[in-house]
Amino acid sequence: MEHWPALADAVIEILEPKSGGIYFDGTVGEGGHAEAILKKSGPGGRLIGADVDAQAIDSSRRRLAVFSDRVTLVQANYREIREILEAAGVKEVNGILLDLGVSSRQLDDPERGFSFRNSGPLDMRMDPEGGADASELVNRAPLPVLEKIIGEFGEEPRARRIAQAIGAARRKKRIATTGELAEIVARGGAARRPGRHPATLTFQALRLAVNRELENLESFLPQSLPVLSPRGRLVLISYHSLEDRIVKNFFKSVSPGQAKILTRTPLRPDAEEIFLSRSRTRSAKLRALEKAGEEA
Ligand code: SAH
Numbered sequence: 001m002e003h004w005p006a007l008a009d010a011v012i013e014i015l016e017p018k019s020g021g022i023y024f025d026g027t028v029g030e031g032g033h034a035e036a037i038l039k040k041s042g043p044g045g046r047l048i049g050a051d052v053d054a055q056a057i058d059s060s061r062r063r064l065a066v067f068s069d070r071v072t073l074v075q076a077n078y079r080e081i082r083e084i085l086e087a088a089g090v091k092e093v094n095g096i097l098l099d100l101g102v103s104s105r106q107l108d109d110p111e112r113g114f115s116f117r118n119s120g121p122l123d124m125r126m127d128p129e130g131g132a133d134a135s136e137l138v139n140r141a142p143l144p145v146l147e148k149i150i151g152e153f154g155e156e157p158r159a160r161r162i163a164q165a166i167g168a169a170r171r172k173k174r175i176a177t178t179g180e181l182a183e184i185v186a187r188g189g190a191a192r193r194p195g196r197h198p199a200t201l202t203f204q205a206l207r208l209a210v211n212r213e214l215e216n217l218e219s220f221l222p223q224s225l226p227v228l229s230p231r232g233r234l235v236l237i238s239y240h241s242l243e244d245r246i247v248k249n250f251f252k253s254v255s256p257g258q259a260k261i262l263t264r265t266p267l268r269p270d271a272e273e274i275f276l277s278r279s280r281t282r283s284a285k286l287r288a289l290e291k292a293g294e295e296a
Pocket of ligand 1: 003004005006026027028029030031032033034050051052053056076077078079099100101102103104126216
């Protein structure tokens with residue numbers, strides 16, 4: 001299924017893209033939000049988009065080709081925001097968007113190894129060139145480390161049993177595919193909830209660890225305010241309670257002299273959007289702030 005850009009109306013309402021504005025989309029993905037920002041900011045608005053995944057850059061490049069030189073796309077980690085903007089010759093931006101998590105394209109492609117429904121190599125790297133993949137973690141990490149990842153990042157109450165089941169399985173044979181892992185986790189006694197595969201929390205935890213998702217977010221947030229122009233806006237969409245907590249704590253740490261919080265409680269998709277996105281947006285939470293100062 002095509003990737004559904006979560007809460008796109010709210011993103012546009014808050015960013016208020018305008019001609020002459022410059023916008024940074026740090027998780028450009030399939031270019032859904034980026035396209036909306038570019039349409040709204042015509043004829044003169046500019047967008048700088050980054051993604052760690054080269055395939056995402058390729059497909060958003062195709063989608064956004066009509067906007068020609070109004071778009072700059074780079075394969076990079078959003079935590080390098082300063083370097084990315086500098087290389088693009090930009091000092092300040094009017095708006096920043098991070099739409100965290102994985103895209104439907106990544107999730108649905110068995111070869112990328114995110115999916116327990118369609119078995120594939122146990123990979124889970126958003127950047128397939130970068131660092132250790134999930135199979136390395138699952139087959140080599142000490143069991144207490146696995147238990148901690150599954151327990152903390154997955155908030156999986158049965159983390160110990162799952163880690164032990166992984167340990168028993170990998171002593172016999174290397175765990176090579178997402179299907180094998182899903183079965184080990186399910187049979188190992190993962191917590192069950194109606195409507196959800198028992199491996200959901202474990203897969204989510206491993207994905208967060210493999211891609212250092214929480215670290216990236218923590219490193220990015222304090223860098224975002226200095227590159228926003230006065231009255232510029234920062235929009236963050238998270239899909240995981242730990243991500244949302246990091247965003248919330250950052251917002252709390254910002255003084256009213258620095259920025260104004262625009263969302264007292266996070267915005268969530270309504271029932272219609274959740275239905276139309278086939279539940280892919282169901283856990284989305286949007287928080288936003290506006291940098292203080294006088295608009296130039
Ligand atoms: N808003 C996009 C979808 C984003 S999905 C759209 O409308 O199409 C999330 C994307 O963030 C994925 O493509 C993933 O590869 C990317 N991503 C995750 N962590 C990243 C990071 N640290 N730096 C850059 N991109 C990242």
